[in-house]
Amino acid sequence: MSDETSVGAVDVTYRGIFQKNLAGVITKELVKAARREDKVGGTVQRYGDSPERNGIPAKQFAVIADDMDSLRVEMTKYEPENVVVVCVMDDTLTKGVESWAWYGVRPINVNLAPGGTLLVVSHRSPEELLHWIPRRTYDWTLAILPGEPSFGGLWVYNDDGTDYRTMGAVSRVTGGLISLDSLIAQAGSAKNPDLRAAQLREGYESVQMHPIAAGVGAQDTYVPVEMPDWTQMREGLVVPAVEVGKNNTLFMKYTTRTTRPLVKFDTCVKCQICYTVCPDECFIPTPEGHYDVNYEHCCGCGICAQSCPVSGCIEMVDESVFESNEPLHKVFESDPAAYEDLRAEKVAQAGGANPHYGIY
Amino acid sequence: MAIPELVIPDLEINRRLTVLPMQEYYTSGHRTCQGCESALVMRYMAKIAGPRTLVTGTTGCMYVANTSYNSTPWALPWAHTQLGSAGSSAIGTAAALKVLMRKGKIPDERINVIAFCSDGGGGDMGLATLSAALQDTRYNLLILLYDNESYANTDIQASGMTPWGAVTSFTPSGTEQRITQHRWKKNVPALLMAGHPTGRYFANASSGFGMDLMDKVRIALDVGGPTFVQTHDPCPKGWDFDPRMSHELAILAVECGITVLWDCLEGELRYQGLTKQQVEGKVRRKPVADYLRRQGRFAHFTDEDVDFFQSRIDEMWEDWILPGVLRVNQTPFGRLPVDGSSPRQAGHAGAAVASGNGNGSGGAQIEAVGGNRA
Numbered sequence: 001m002s003d004e005t006s007v008g009a010v011d012v013t014y015r016g017i018f019q020k021n022l023a024g025v026i027t028k029e030l031v032k033a034a035r036r037e038d039k040v041g042g043t044v045q046r047y048g049d050s051p052e053r054n055g056i057p058a059k060q061f062a063v064i065a066d067d068m069d070s071l072r073v074e075m076t077k078y079e080p081e082n083v084v085v086v087c088v089m090d091d092t093l094t095k096g097v098e099s100w101a102w103y104g105v106r107p108i109n110v111n112l113a114p115g116g117t118l119l120v121v122s123h124r125s126p127e128e129l130l131h132w133i134p135r136r137t138y139d140w141t142l143a144i145l146p147g148e149p150s151f152g153g154l155w156v157y158n159d160d161g162t163d164y165r166t167m168g169a170v171s172r173v174t175g176g177l178i179s180l181d182s183l184i185a186q187a188g189s190a191k192n193p194d195l196r197a198a199q200l201r202e203g204y205e206s207v208q209m210h211p212i213a214a215g216v217g218a219q220d221t222y223v224p225v226e227m228p229d230w231t232q233m234r235e236g237l238v239v240p241a242v243e244v245g246k247n248n249t250l251f252m253k254y255t256t257r258t259t260r261p262l263v264k265f266d267t268c269v270k271c272q273i274c275y276t277v278c279p280d281e282c283f284i285p286t287p288e289g290h291y292d293v294n295y296e297h298c299c300g301c302g303i304c305a306q307s308c309p310v311s312g313c314i315e316m317v318d319e320s321v322f323e324s325n326e327p328l329h330k331v332f333e334s335d336p337a338a339y340e341d342l343r344a345e346k347v348a349q350a351g352g353a354n355p356h357y358g359i360y
Numbered sequence: 361m362a363i364p365e366l367v368i369p370d371l372e373i374n375r376r377l378t379v380l381p382m383q384e385y386y387t388s389g390h391r392t393c394q395g396c397e398s399a400l401v402m403r404y405m406a407k408i409a410g411p412r413t414l415v416t417g418t419t420g421c422m423y424v425a426n427t428s429y430n431s432t433p434w435a436l437p438w439a440h441t442q443l444g445s446a447g448s449s450a451i452g453t454a455a456a457l458k459v460l461m462r463k464g465k466i467p468d469e470r471i472n473v474i475a476f477c478s479d480g481g482g483g484d485m486g487l488a489t490l491s492a493a494l495q496d497t498r499y500n501l502l503i504l505l506y507d508n509e510s511y512a513n514t515d516i517q518a519s520g521m522t523p524w525g526a527v528t529s530f531t532p533s534g535t536e537q538r539i540t541q542h543r544w545k546k547n548v549p550a551l552l553m554a555g556h557p558t559g560r561y562f563a564n565a566s567s568g569f570g571m572d573l574m575d576k577v578r579i580a581l582d583v584g585g586p587t588f589v590q591t592h593d594p595c596p597k598g599w600d601f602d603p604r605m606s607h608e609l610a611i612l613a614v615e616c617g618i619t620v621l622w623d624c625l626e627g628e629l630r631y632q633g634l635t636k637q638q639v640e641g642k643v644r645r646k647p648v649a650d651y652l653r654r655q656g657r658f659a660h661f662t663d664e665d666v667d668f669f670q671s672r673i674d675e676m677w678e679d680w681i682l683p684g685v686l687r688v689n690q691t692p693f694g695r696l697p698v699d700g701s702s703p704r705q706a707g708h709a710g711a712a713v714a715s716g717n718g719n720g721s722g723g724a725q726i727e728a729v730g731g732n733r734a
Contacts, residue, residue: 017393017597051424051513054393054597100391101429153600153656154516155527228430239432244411248389250431256394272380276570277607279400281388281433297388301395301596302604316604357605 006066007073008177009080010170013059013097013108014089015258016052018151022089025163027062030170033178033186034064040071046079048101055256055299057097064177082113084177085170089162090149090258091122092319094132098255103225105255107134110222114138117173119207121147121162124320126210132320135217142210143173145203149258161199168203180204247297253280254325257300259316259354262343265290265332267313274304274314284327292329295322306357315353321346373582373625377575381407390433391425395603397567397593397610398422398478398506404567405474405504406436408574409581413472414457416441416449418481421513422506443481446503447489450475454499472581476504479521480511483548493586494556500584502577505548508595516598520546523618524672525665526657528598533660544672544693549590550685553624560585563623564685567593568610572632576623583625592619600656609654617645617673620684629682639683648673 010030012023024043031041041064049058063080065071074080088094088108096105109118118140120129126142133142145165152158164187171180180200187196234240242248261274268290275283275291282298283291300319308314332339347353369379385406392399402422406413415438417423423440426432441449454473461468475493477486482505490503510528511517518528524544527533531541553562561583563576573591580587594610596603613619614634621635630636637643649666652658661669672693681688 051515052597053391053425054395054603056391056393100425103429154597155600155656156659233430239427239430241432241437242387242389242435244383244385244435246435247387248431248433251389251391251429253389253391276380277400279392279396279403279606280390281384281386281403285382294388299394301606302602303395303607306604307607357602 007070007080007082008064008084008174009074009082010062010064010177011059011080011083011086011111012061012089013057013086013093015093015149015151016049016056016058016100017054017154019089019149020052020058020154021152021157022150022163023058023060025157026087026166026170027060029163029167029183029186030062030178031064033167033182034062036182036185037179039064039066040068041065042071042075044075044080046099046101048078049099053100053256055258055301056100056253057093057255058099079111081111083111084113084116084174086112086116086118087166087170088118088120088122089166090151091120091124091129092258093255094120094129095319096132096255098252100251103227103250104223105252107220107222109133109136109140112136112140115140117141117143117209119143119145119166119169119173121145121149121166123148128320130212130217133217134220134222135215136212136220138214140212141173142212143169143207144210145169145207161195161202164196164199165203165206168200168205169207171200172204172207173209247281247294252296253299254296257298257319259300259302260295260298260319260322261293261300261302261304261314262317262346262353263291263293263328264313264315264340264343265329266336266340267310269310269313271309273307273309277303277307279303286329286333290329290332292327294327295325302354305354311356315347315356317347317353318350321349371578371582373579377408377571377578380571381574383407383410385409385411385413385435386426387433387435389431391428392421393595393597393603395594395596395606396421396425397606398508398512398595399425400570400607401504401506401567401573401591401593402426402476404570404574405476405577406434408578409436409472409474411436412470413437413474414453415439416446416453416475418446418449418475418477418486419443419513420478420481420511421508422476422478424513441475444477444485445489446475446477446482446486446505447491447493450501450503451493451496451499454501458499473499473501474504474581475501476506478512479505479507479509479548480517480519483507483521483546484519487548490552490588491556494552494559494588495586497558497560497585499586500581502580502587502589504577505588505590506593507548507590508593508598509545510595510598512595512598518543521548524669525661526599527660528657538660538662539665542694547685549588549622550682552588554686556586557627558586559588561587561589561623561625563589564620565589565591566610566614566619566621567591568607568612568614569621569633572621579623579625598657600659601654605654609651612646612651612654615646616648616651617677617684618648618651622685629685635684638677645673645677 014023027043150162270289282294305314518530565573621632
């Protein structure tokens with residue numbers, strides 16, 4: 001927190017449902033620890049993210065202030081301002097964030113305050129991450145907390161220490177918005193205080209900080225979406241239907257994806273199963289009977305890879321190694337050998353495809 | 361890329377669909393979860409119903425996820441209707457079309473009317489309107505109930521169709537009480553079928569068997585009159601499993617005998633696919649543990665709980681008059697209340713205890729009551 005302002009917010013951007021409990025623990029414990037330092041705080045889940053969907057990017061905030069009035073002002077906002085840290089709980093979120101309630105894909109650091117820190121849980125290098133994170137007009141810091149993204153469920157809390165390590169890292173990168181001592185004191189009321197304290201210290205020590213100058217990073221192509229006002233809406237809340245053969249272009253789903261299906265077209269037996277089972281209608285029939293993937297709407301659920309009867313024909317590959325959402329069948333059409341090279345290269349780059357779960 | 365033209369096949373009622381229609385009337389770009397099988401049901405339904413269809417839908421996932429924020433994946437005319445009013449909206453839409461055709465305002469042609477609801481909006485709140493819609497034989501309408509076994513949109517609250525023992529926001533598992541969902545799942549399609557001789561077609565389908573589901577929707581629309589189709593769709597969010605297992609879990613539910621594929625066309629009950637083979641004894645049912653142990657909502661189950669679940673499913677198959685559909689012989693579910701409000705204990709506690717094991721002993725009950733009066 002800088003000296004002139006008495007309010008700071010921690011933004012936790014996470015994968016809906018899978019990391020909901022994780023984000024909840026981080027924001028709540030940060031606020032409780034801040035209260036031990038005679039600060040006040042509150043947590044808020046962005047209204048538009050609820051009801052949350054599996055995998056869809058969502059945000060929770062912890063707002064910490066010196067006095068009650070500043071806190072109240074900040075808590076009434078749709079998104080708190082002066083976000084000093086954005087915690088990114090899954091590194092594929094750095095490719096962009098499209099909340100299910102929001103038009104358009106926003107950059108991961110869109111609301112980061114000047115001088116703030118983007119804290120990413122990842123095994124990737126700063127160069128790899130900066131390939132996706134858009135440049136800012138001010139200096140900021142990229143902090144990387146080494147670790148695997150922690151995925152749980154709505155009823156399952158994945159207790160792998162990612163939450164406490166992230167809190168330790170937040171304490172370090174903010175230079176004492178919340179001190180490590182308060183966090184450890186707060187962890188004293190948890191079930192395993194010693195384990196929690198060790199995890200907090202581990203996060204505090206293992207986080208790597210990389211100062212990023214203004215103008216460094218990917219090109220910022222973000223254009224804020226203009227919402228229609230009430231005079232532009234159609235009467236009686238009429239929503240224009242899509243034309244037959246077209247898709248809903250106002251909502252893409254690709255930022256929900258952590259892995260994408262990659263098809264080995266030359267092994268395809270044209271059985272139609274992927275097309276039949278896709279809940280997002282993402283398989284587009286081609287004239288020769290293959291099914292091309294619409295990567296703009298694919299949310300990477302993996303049902304196609306799981307249902308495909310041919311071993312290795314559809315594989316789920318880490319999203320972060322792909323540049324664009326262009327469909328790939330035209331590459332295969334022009335040169336099958338080149339396509340196979342591209343496919344193999346991407347799979348290798350991602351460190352192998354996600355394992356198939358086997359037929360039950 | 362051009363999508364191949366393929367008209368909806370014009371089949372006799374009893375012929376089965378063999379070719380998948382390629383047109384989409386429920387397209388990409390919906391705000392559902394990863395691996396949402398209910399969205400798949402919507403897609404199958406729209407695909408087979410074709411372009412001359414009016415759809416209404418009650419509040420629930422398939423309303424909120426598909427029409428929020430001024431955008432929609434529907435290519436069909438769709439209207440939202442309030443929670444619990446699927447039946448009334450279907451009957452109103454069908455009646456309005458009929459009047460417009462009679463008055464010559466629109467050409468007299470076949471227009472499908474489909475109202476969908478979920479297990480909460482249809483199976484719980486909307487049961488009354490479903491019942492009313494299925495009694496009126498003047499109109500052609502289909503009610504599709506997509507059953508994801510909870511109020512999934514609002515973050516998983518228990519409905520009347522949540523399975524016994526499942527964890528929901530309303531029925532968490534605790535240290536004192538392991539099981540807090542004490543209710544056994546309501547059998548809505550059989551309930552409606554048994555009670556509505558006016559309904560022309562009733563069916564229970566599964567999102568795991570798309571062709572069968574499309575067939576059932578097609579038959580329901582072709583046969584006319586009030587019709588009802590229910591589907592069973594795994595919900596990765598609320599059931600807590602990896603989204604990529606969605607489709608297999610739907611199939612597994614049929615293999616374990618938990619979902620029963622049946623339909624009843626003008627009073628004739630038939631089984632389909634895997635269920636038919638199970639009924640005829642050609643295929644054995646898998647143990648329900650295979651299905652239960654894959655879901656986080658049953659993670660607290662002990663082996664005894666699984667055995668209990670299995671015993672109820674076995675009974676459904678072995679003791680019911682129509683296996684998996686309608687019961688006649690079945691042991692009562694759960695214990696009787698033991699507090700003072702129990703009807704068997706009213707007045708004379710000793711008589712109720714003396715009346716035996718409390719297991720279907722109706723005669724003893726009457727005797728006990730008579731004794732009190734005397």
